[in-house]
Amino acid sequence: MSVTPEELMALADGELSGEEAARVEAAIAADPVLARRLEAERGLRAALRGRLDPVAQEPVPLALTDLIARTAAADAGQGMTGKAAPAPAAAPSPAEVVDLAAARTRRKEAEKARDRAARRPNVPIFADRRMAFAIAASLVLGLMLGSQLHREGPVTQTRAGLAASGSLARTLDRQLASAGDVDGLRMLASFRRQGGDYCRVFAGTATSGIACRREDTWLLERTMAGGGGPSSNYRQAGSVQGDMLAAAQDMMRGDPLDAAQERAVIEKGWR
Amino acid sequence: MRTHDFCDQLTALLPRLRRFARGLTQNPADADDLCQSTVERALVARGQWQEGTRLDAWVYRIMRNQWIDETRSRSRRARTFVHEDEGMNVGIAGDRDAENRVELGNVDRALARLPADQREAVVLVLVEGFAYKEAAEIIGIPQGTLTSRLGRGREALLKELGETA
Structure with missing residues (x-):
């Protein structure tokens, strides 16, 4: 049973569920080449997050x-002064x-x-x-x-x-x-x-x-x-x-x- | 819509917006400017946000569009001043600046080398954690286009960083 690169990517990204996911997972378990590839996909995600997540931890200016x-x-x-002001946010002054x-x-x-x-x-x-x-x-x-x-x-x-x-x-x-x-x-x-x-x-x-x-x-x-x-x-x-x-x-x-x-x-x- | 809620939610999004800006621009100063202009734009346009829809996707879309506008005007400016045979290679001025800086890590360098359309797809899905459908909507492209950009971007990054990135 073959797995396309797209399917492997979708699995790594959590886009597959149910039977589809089970099928791709089974194929990967049976094939060391695919398993290494999935590992690399996950490693890439970790590397990108490791680089960019700290930015989200910095104090916001x-x-x-x-x-x-x-x-x-x-x-x-505005809300306090205008009585029933119609949608004050709709048009900024x-x-x-x-x-x-x-x-x-x-x-x-x-x-x-x-x-x-x-x-x-x-x-x-x-x-x-x-x-x-x-x-x-x-x-x-x-x-x-x-x-x-x-x-x-x-x-x-x-x-x-x-x-x-x-x-x-x-x-x-x-x-x-x-x-x-x-x-x-x-x-x-x-x-x-x-x-x-x-x-x-x-x-x-x-x-x-x-x-x-x-x-x-x-x-x-x-x-x-x-x-x-x-x-x-x-x-x-x-x-x-x-x-x-x-x-x-x-x-x-x-x-x-x-x-x-x-x-x-x-x-x-x-x- | 209650402005107060909108503002509270927007404030809560700021850390993630800063991360996305850094992913798009690859440069802290550009990222700060991009955040500033995105927040300004979002506040001005706050009446257009529909309550009940995801505010994060809405603001990410604003940020992404602001960055496209900025890079377009930069490459126009760059083209005006760059010699013709060099001009062929001009993409984003920020990319070249980024490549010239020695302290850049491998990940930065690999990201900076990606074409902008692949980079935004990669960052939205792999770093920001959006589903394919959501990322496609933020960029404004069909889902199939998104997955093909994502695939090419990923391939290039894996090649550059080594399979064991």
Whole structure:
């Protein structure tokens, strides 16, 4: 009884069943040449999977999840304002399309800027950027947290800039991103930025931001009102977190830390 | 359709989409760009997805079509600049880049050498695990055409990697 190459391939791919499969299997069992061929087919599949499966294990870039989260948040917002909005997903608004294209352009620009910076390591473009963040942070925090800027509050003024203190600093030190919301504060991502400092994106009930580790303190690189916690609605939370993650993506060197890396670096005290 | 469900499902697909993109493009940077443009396209077209049908096959189809468009415009660009007798060999610019890089493993090199139509058939069935019928629908070809591409692609890979790949 003969077996065609197509039949053998179909068996290897799990396309045969019942009698057909039994017939081909019997023929293969009786013929060492066919058996070797089937073995090779299976080996090929294993080799391809061995090469490509690890890609599916890598952390997904924030830019992608963020893109989807923004759309979900925008549509959720539409759903809340429009009464019985007819199929809000059917026709995306032109503004949104432009927005996606703009986001892509921004990403490319950021990549170019990083490339330029990498080629000319002496040009301190990050110094400017840090300063801009610090200024923005002071303005936002000054307005929001004015009364909390005392010794035990979540933020203190240091010579290097605004730093996390009290419970915020302790949470930044210890809390895993996988822990979710603990006492109104969630860690969204941890990463290393250009230059090697560790940074974390956090979302709290009142404030969200990016804090980067410098010596023993968490300097606040960026902050924004809202972003997490039960009191803010989905749309606000989604867009604030999206903005923070987009900002983090621009600062990041390589990929965000995965859970195991994050745990390891917490153990080492972020050094 | 509830956008929220669509977005949740799409997010859950991202790891697999990244794997498929790498299989198609053979290059991490191209794969990232392809994922980005595929997700953008899927979000814009989300009203066209029919609930109850498989979202993965729908998005894979978008990705595959985006990549075809990209490779076509690349080979057009390449042809404009490449000398005539060299131009005969121009397929996908990415393929040549891939071949030039020394750190590529055997599997990468063998995949990169496959014609694009055989490569997508091989990747959809052997790596992504689609049934013949589903893979044929994603590519938009009859099932018989799919199996013949798959057979030729497999033959070439086995030859290149040795029967004991």
